[in-house]
Amino acid sequence: MSNPALPVPGFDAAGVHCGVKPTGALDLALIGSRIPARAAAIFTHNAFPAAPVLYDRALLQLNPEGVHGVFINSGNANACTGVQGRANARRMAEAAEQALGATDNTVFIMSTGVIGVQLPIEKVEAGASAVAARLRPDGWEEAAEAIMTTDAHPKWASRQVEIGGATVTITGIAKGAGMIHPNMATMLAVLATDAAVTQPVLQQALVDAAGRSFNRISIDGDTSTNDTVLVLANGLAGNPEITSVEDPAYPALVAGLEAVSVELAKAIVRNGEGVTKFVTVMVEGAVNHEEAHQAANAIATSPLVKTAFYGGDANWGRILCAVGYSGATVEPERAQLFIAAGEPDAHTIWLQLVEAGTPTDYAEADASAIFAAADISVRVELGLGPGRATVWTCDLSHEYVTINGEYRT
Known part of the structure; x- marks a missing residue:
């Protein structure tokens, strides 16, 4: 510290x-x-x-x-x-x-x-x-x-x-x-x-x-x-x-x-087991704070999302998929998705990947560069209400499997 x-x-x-x-x-x-x-x-x-x-x-x-x-x-x-x-x-x-x-x-x-x-x-x-x-x-x-x-x-x-x-x-x-x-x-x-x-x-x-x-x-x-x-x-x-x-x-x-x-x-x-990436997940514009938390948790715990972070693969479809099964209210035509390198602050420069539920004309190299960073921020805008939540998570690495596969040995 x-x-x-x-x-x-x-x-x-x-x-x-x-x-x-x-x-x-x-x-x-x-x-x-x-x-x-x-x-x-x-x-x-x-x-x-x-x-x-x-x-x-x-x-x-x-x-x-x-x-x-x-x-x-x-x-x-x-x-x-x-x-x-x-x-x-x-x-x-x-x-x-x-x-x-x-x-x-x-x-x-x-x-x-x-x-x-x-x-x-x-x-x-x-x-x-x-x-x-x-x-x-x-x-x-x-x-x-x-x-x-x-x-x-x-x-x-x-x-x-x-x-x-x-x-x-x-x-x-x-x-x-x-x-x-x-x-x-x-x-x-x-x-x-x-x-x-x-x-x-x-x-x-x-x-x-x-x-x-x-x-x-x-x-x-x-x-x-x-x-x-x-x-x-x-x-x-x-x-x-x-x-x-x-x-x-x-x-x-x-x-x-x-x-x-x-x-x-x-x-x-x-300091998590096998962690190589620190990820801030923000969901805004949900119907209420509880649903925002549901959606953010779904992103944060998805093995597919976490392995994409580990591999540096900006596979944004996995993020929206997690929101979709989270139980939070979603209207796809209102959804937006942004990513950025680093922890979010007032000076963060966001790259928009999704607008109105469909991909923007972003450069794949720009998205991959962000996913290669040690700190990554993800922001989902649902456009439905005042609900917002932030969850902190990480990637899922080979080392995590090794540590837990050998925990008692």
């Missing part, structure tokens, strides 16, 4: 190797709050939720306002592990609580890695005191490294926003490289902020931010057993407490959370 992770007042982080990964790489992270923090979270929609997800869902209901941290292991997902897996999840949380000197039911847990293998809980328990001893305000980047699996690089992001005359800091870390798709995927993220905000408002702010970030990315269309996004807020910034989504300060909080989340989400896609 280009910028260092900013310390968040009242929070500490660290990462160590405890032995879950046989390679010796960091595999255990701890983020601690020195005072009780409020928590909000969103979880996987997968019908086979991992033991840590079950534990965290229950904890969020039991104690959303007195949280002291989150404890994360990589290398083992503790998913599809039955009664023993659930017992190990509780033991993992208790080990972190003891290491922090916190009371029961005050630490969330996350796990990521291979599914169906029991967590080596003794190694995790032994590592709890070691990682707690390394906690420090500037330990975020180390913690980000400790939660990686097939990620090539650690991911972190920070922002500061002004709320009620106070400077509020937000820092987050994330992991994810495969099984990435909206609602979420093999993706873990932890955000911490010193904003003063009530727990229900924090929960809504996270939902709003994730809806325009983590739930707008796709690498391979798979949704995992372990996905969790967690945010902790300790109130130390001293801003007037945000108590309602109608509060004038609420948009600033959401904007800060969203900015951190978007940066992390894009980093996940760029």
Whole structure:
């Protein structure tokens, strides 16, 4: 990441190797709050939720306002592990609580890695005191490294926003490289902020931010057993407490959370398994935002579209085909399609490929040059209404198949 992770007042982080990964790489992270923090979270929609997800869902209901941290292991997902897996999840949380000197039911847990293998809980328990001893305000980047699996690089992001005359800091870390798709995927993220905000408002702010970030990315269309996004807020910034989504300060909080989340989400896609192209998909002029999202997702997850990106083949028919089967309302004679190199901004020069549902007189060499770029933007105009959505995706390469064909070997 280009910028260092900013310390968040009242929070500490660290990462160590405890032995879950046989390679010796960091595999255990701890983020601690020195005072009780409020928590909000969103979880996987997968019908086979991992033991840590079950534990965290229950904890969020039991104690959303007195949280002291989150404890994360990589290398083992503790998913599809039955009664023993659930017992190990509780033991993992208790080990972190003891290491922090916190009371029961005050630490969330996350796990990521291979599914169906029991967590080596003794190694995790032994590592709890070691990682707690390394906690420090500037330990975020180390913690980000400790939660990686097939990620090539650690991911972190920070922002500061002004709320009620106070400077509020937000820092987050994330992991994810495969099984990435909206609602979420093999993706873990932890955000911490010193904003003063009530727990229900924090929960809504996270939902709003994730809806325009983590739930707008796709690498391979798979949704995992372990996905969790967690945010902790300790109130130390001293801003007037945000108590309602109608509060004038609420948009600033959401904007800060969203900015951190978007940066992390894009980093996940760029760092995806076998990725060689980063693709921004924009659908505008849909009947509503929901249909725009449907259409953008269909483009982003189409294997034919993704392989065309990989091969540098400007096969635009595959893009319109995906829109056509997405379920979004389409009137072909109104449809337009544009492509460009790079991420879109106010200075982007678009090449129009389709006008009124039929191809324009564009130069194939120009289209091929855009599809050969490392960053590609696609914009579909449906001409039917105010709906718009952006999704970030990638190509589908030979290397992706190799990585996942050999994942357990």
